[in-house]
Amino acid sequence: MLMILALQVFALLLASNVSHQPLGATAPWSDTAHIRRLFDQSYNQYDHQYDVLSIDPLDVINRVYGTDLTHAQLQIVSKSKKSTASYWDTLKMCSFAEMSHGVDGIAFGGQGFLGINSFAASMQFACGDGNTLAHGGVEGTDRRILFADCRAEVRRKSLTILRVVEQAQSALTNENNEVRNRGIMVTVACGPNLTLTRPVSDPQSKSSLIQFYGDRLQDEPCVKEVLRGLKLLIESLDGPLSDDLRRAATHAVVGVLKYVHVQSLALSDRHKAFGLVEEALGRLELPLSEQDVDVLECWVQCMNGERDPRNLLLCFRLIPRIAAKFLTNKDKAEDFFNVFSCYFPITFTPPPDDKVGISADMLREALLECMTCHFLLIPFSLDLALSKLAEAESTGCRLDSLDLLATLATKHGVQGSLGHDGCQQVWSSLRLQIVDSSEQEVQERARSCLRHILRIAAEEVGDERQEATGSSCLHTIMKTLKMQTTVDLKTPQELRSRKGLSTVLCAVSAHPVSAKFVLHDSLYALRDIVLASGGESGFARMYAALQVIHEILLSSRSLWMYMKGRPAAGGKHPLSEVSKDTFDTLTSVFVHDSFAGEESSKLKQTSLQSICELIPVMGGEDDVRRAFDMLVGEFVALCRSQDERLVSIKRLVSSCLAMMEEEDHPAAISTLSGFTALCLNDDALWGHGLEVLRSSFAVSVRVARAALDILLEARRREGVAGRQKLIFQGLLSVIDAVRLRHNGVSPGGGGDDVAVKEECVSIGSLFATKIVPELVADLSCDQLQSSSFAGCFEPLAGMIRATLELVGEGGGSKELVSLLLDKYSTPIAPSGFSCEQLKIIQSVFMSAVHADLRFLDESKRGFVRNLAASLLDGFDFSQEDPGDCRKSIVASVMNKLDGEVFESMYQFIVEQTLLPKVKEEKFAWSANQFLAWIAKALVCRGHPKGQVIVEIFRGYLTESNEAKYGVIGYQVLGSRDLDKDFSKQNHFICKPLWRQRFFSQEFFLMALVHLLHGTPVEAVALEAPRVIPLLVQALNCPAKETKVAALELLFSFIDQDSKPNPGSDSTSFMEGQLSTLIQALLDCSSFSESLIVRCRALDCLSRVPKIASYHKVYPFRTQVTRALGKVLSDHKRCVRLRGANCRSPQSHGRPSLVSVVVTEPGVEMLRLGKDRSISDYLERVKDRRELISRKFGSDGHEVKVEQIRSSMRYREFEMTKLRYQHNVASALRKDDKESRQPSSGRADFSSLRYHRERRISSHHPPSSSSPSRDLPPSTDQIRDRVVGLRNVGHSSSLSLYFSARDSEWKGRNSRFMQYMESKHMLSDRGVHRNTSPDMFLPDSLRDDLVSVRDLSIFPDEFQINKASQAEDYFTTSSRLSEEARSVFNKSPTDFDRSPRHVRDRWPGPLLRFRSKSAEPAPFLGQAARQELYEPFRKTSQTSHDATYGPRAESLAPPIPIKGRRHAGSYKYILTHSQSSAARMKLTHEQGPRLNDLNLAMASECSYSMEDADATDASGVGKIKVAIVKKDEGEENQQLQSAVGRDEEMALERSQSVLGGPPSSPQFLLDSLWHRLCREIVGSPFFTGSGWN
């Protein structure tokens, strides 16, 4: 056993290490001799055991010895073999050596026997059976002959396979397995490529042989040799195969698959079998499917159980082909899949010193390929992967599973491979791996897988054909992802949330589409976290959120790269949409004050890093700039560690450079230059010495160069203006930084360092000599015109300025200046500068010449001066200045210079050059414009010389010929378009609010007045409504000239107006402005500085009465008279004379509208006293009644009474008037009676008697037997209640009112009479005491002083038909009755149906005009009211008489009058505001007297229909008479004809009021009133011009 074991070990050793090659030839075995010795020894000892072990000794020998097998050794071997078997073995060995290695048996030399024998033996071995061979090997002569023939053939190399087969025929058909096997072996040995024989070359033979072998495949013992032969044969096939050959080969390969049990074969044979299949499927492309065989099933059988890596690799490579060709049925797919999926996940460790070269990765890749090769295999692969992931076996398994998923997605698409459900599963599985896996590698691989899947899914979305499904897949994942993210963000466990959020990062970095899905939501959620964080636990959360944001931004960078690689996917970065908000979020950290110290620093650091990442994807340039500012500002403050800062800056600079060079990002330049400036001026950096400085400078230079390159590149494209400006600004910031450093201004100082200075100067020189000239040379006006010129040129100018300052006198300044001069100012030819040159120069000098520029030494000032001089010298003032260049340059220079230089320049430019030209017609326009520009430049810096020039312009305005130049001046001075040039951007010296200081209202008024002054009055008069208020304002200007001009204008206006000019409407405007105008004129009249002003003002003042209505001017009389008192003492005679003129009342004019006309003076109506006529009485009250004028309003029937001064005296006047009317009424009633009762010739005073009776029994209601109970009140009753016209004010519609009841009026009138008596107004106390207003009637009538004839009121006068109308004069007008009835019927409570006491209380309609809008009585103030009410107070006891009501006759005591009288028909309420105010005041001050006052005020106040309180509870006390208008057209005609004629006016009014012919009592009242007016105007009061 030990022996067998040893042999087995040896064999295995060989098998495992030895290929088919001979050992000694190639294998560098360490001790070949030792192994050979070992083999010899073992073979000698255990020769028979090889068979037992199925070890082919020949093979072993072959391997061990190879070509080294010598004859001697064979001999030794053969000698040692005594048995037949050994002998045969020896022979076999010899023949094998001959056959395999070409050892010619003959070559054995003297041992020819052996050679011959060995061949014979081999032939016999091949062809004969063992017995024959054993016995007849030596003896059989025939065979010897045969062998000899064979030997000869061999020698001739003519032994064919046919002959061999013939020879071996018996062996091939032998029943003995071994014999058959040997026969096959012979054929194989002699077949395709034996050295002994000629190889089979003809297709016929080959096909026969293959066919033969194919048939022999079912012979299991021989299958090994058959396979060998087949393989040799099929490998030898090449080129297009004949049909026979193809058929044979197909047959053979199918046979292999079908009949050979591969897995029972040895390794090499299995390999041969697989190799055959590979050949068939690959190179030869044999139609296996044509055969009636299930290739798939056969293959499954073949492969099942294979373990050798070489074979496996071969199989795995075959499987995709097989699947592609034969996998059509889903049912078979599972078996097929199982045969190779069992290897998943494949683990293989190659042995040390592996020669085969198979690695685990090769196997894994091949296996993945197999598993994903066919779509029918996808479900199995997916299930397998997911189950493997779920089982969580090993890391490798998970990784392979993830790879499998990724490969699936790659090969078949997300939708194709995963599907909707698959997506869900895959997402959950991946998320599980990402979140829960403990291995970093797995997490990473899972993320990568997720990203891969998402990207593919998103690309599918982009693919229109798969849009519907692909998007659904992507949506499925993203939807879940978003939901999960939302949950994650809320999860308190930070780590978990971070892991979960890494899925978001995957989505962000995968594809723009997927990024778009999550970016918005997640960033906003994070923003909320950041913004909401606070407190102790807030820091961690906020920090985590910031980190996540940072990671998202980092992920987006890869996305950016991804997008760059795909033009189709390129476009707007998804982050750019939310970049602004994200930026705000990040910057909010800097203002977050919850954290301090280390925490704050960490937060800010993270935020800044994020901002750095954010910059490239930010959309707008402004945003980028903002972000950049943020970075610059915060970076220095934040970075505490020097190293950290250097690293940060370096990174930023490099990233900016990359951005600039690669992406041409507009913000890159500014960012980079800003950071360069930061580097240069960062004191911390400077602490690192010159090296860092140099590196910074190197960066600067690089910036400049890069910028130049970009500029030149951009110039080739379009739209360079913006970019160019950007580059300029970048360069400017660099050079400015250098300049600051050079001057030691920057925080780090360093100006003292010589090396630093040198470095700065060298940078400046670089700018001066190379960069700036290049930029300047590159500029062209075309570009500059497109944008704001100065703004575009500003950076360059600043650069020039900085460069000049930096390099000082040397180092290129001369070159630069000379360059500028050479380029732009050399051609100072007679033609002057070209427009383009001027623009350049303009920009340079408007912006570069700084006011306090240090380099502007004497020589350069001289340069500036000379330049300005040359500009003016070369200018032809008769032409327009193109583009205002010269003007702006000169203005810029004048604005900035100072001191002696300014003086000399001013002298030269203004006084010597411009002023002589401004009045010459030819040059005036240009010269004045120049002058205006200079004036503006000086005014805006507040220089006094500016005012001088402005005065020149003002002077122009006073002269009509030159006013246009003045206009130019004011136009330029006031122009806002020019303000952009005159701005601090151009380094103009502009005082704050200079415009507000200079352009005051006064200024404009002055300009306006001066302009208008030169304009014809007629033209200005058209604009009078607008001009006059301004002129009045201008009068208040302090400037003398303005006043004079305004006054002269006004004077001309007034003069114009005083002429009859009906079309002019300025009169009314003047009237509207009277108060301000007169006050302003009065102010001017005392203007001490100029007598012209005073005189003109007085002239105007004297003419004011001519343009305005008298009643408008009248109120100012006192004011004017008083104010002019001073004028009379003026020190100038002309003023005094004018003042005297103005002051005389005659100059105030006369009443322009006299309301009444004197017709019948001298009618003495009433005897109020002993000798007093009504004229006397009215004379005394006349000054209380200032003016009554009437006008027809727009509506045609308005009665307008103005300026009635209500006072006690006026009331007296009024009362008297009423009495007068009443008398007349009574007198006329007599006529009325006569008309009704022709027998009566005189007036019947029954009504008066009745009235008197009623007065006597005033506490008794009218008896029930009153004839008028069921009827409206009679004329008598109406008349009794006439209290008169009072408070006739502005009225647009007239209403009828009821007055108070008789007794009440009687009480009041009695008090009134008492008052009058106390004032000695009434002499006859006995007569008048306790009487009503109509008490006068009997006396006066008794005295026969009044007669109807005297009144001269006849119907004729009113053109009324006597017969028809006479009876209506003082009887109840039928019309009125109808109206009254209609009113009653319309009243809320029907009169007839009312209770008796209500009807009894009915006072009857009383006629009283009142306007709705007019105030009943002006508020007179307390004193006046006291005067007014005093008499009533004295008679307070009598007020109780006024108690009124049906119950008064009963036992009920009299009810005192209070604020509200509910017992009566009326409530006396002080409804008007003024009355209320008065009452309140009086209540406060005179509480005890309130009752009386109430009564008095009630009498004063009229009752408005609109006042709800004026009605009693039943509403009966209120009626309203509709006003019927007449026909408008006829009315108007009548109205126009009636102007100024009071009778007609009254007629019209009565018509309009009552809507009927002048037959009503009201009309008569009016006519009486006007009759009275005649009396009034007949007095001397009205006769003269007595208005003083």
Added chain:
Amino acid sequence: MNANPVVFERREEEGRQKKSLEEEEEDVIDAQDAAEIFDLIRDIKDPEHEDLTLEQLNVLQEGNVTMDEEKGYVHVYFTPTVPHCSASTLIGLCIRLKLMQSLPPRYKIDVKITPGTHLQEQQVNKQLADKERVAAALENKSLLDVVHKCLMEGNRIS
């Protein structure tokens, strides 16, 4: 009433140059003198001859006007055309009213009849010197009307 008065020529200012406003100098003080007073009243119309001024009727002469600015005293003598002139009071009233209106209140104004030119010289002078009576007269409407009429067209702007 003198139905046919002797009409004199209006005398233009002799000693005083008439200056335009522009020629006037602000700094120069124009003292009030008799001529100025005369200027104020010379154009008052005669109540009886509405188209003739008092100057033309020789009622007023510049020499009859005296004034003392320092003391605030103005004295005007007027000469009625006839010794029995009934309108002399009215003329005096006009002159007085005009001066009251045209002079600052610090002046004491005396209006008198040139001595020996009127029969009722004393009464007239007394009336004109009596403030109450002047005031009362001016209250009289009809009288005032006449006065105003005389003064109305007497204003002349130089």
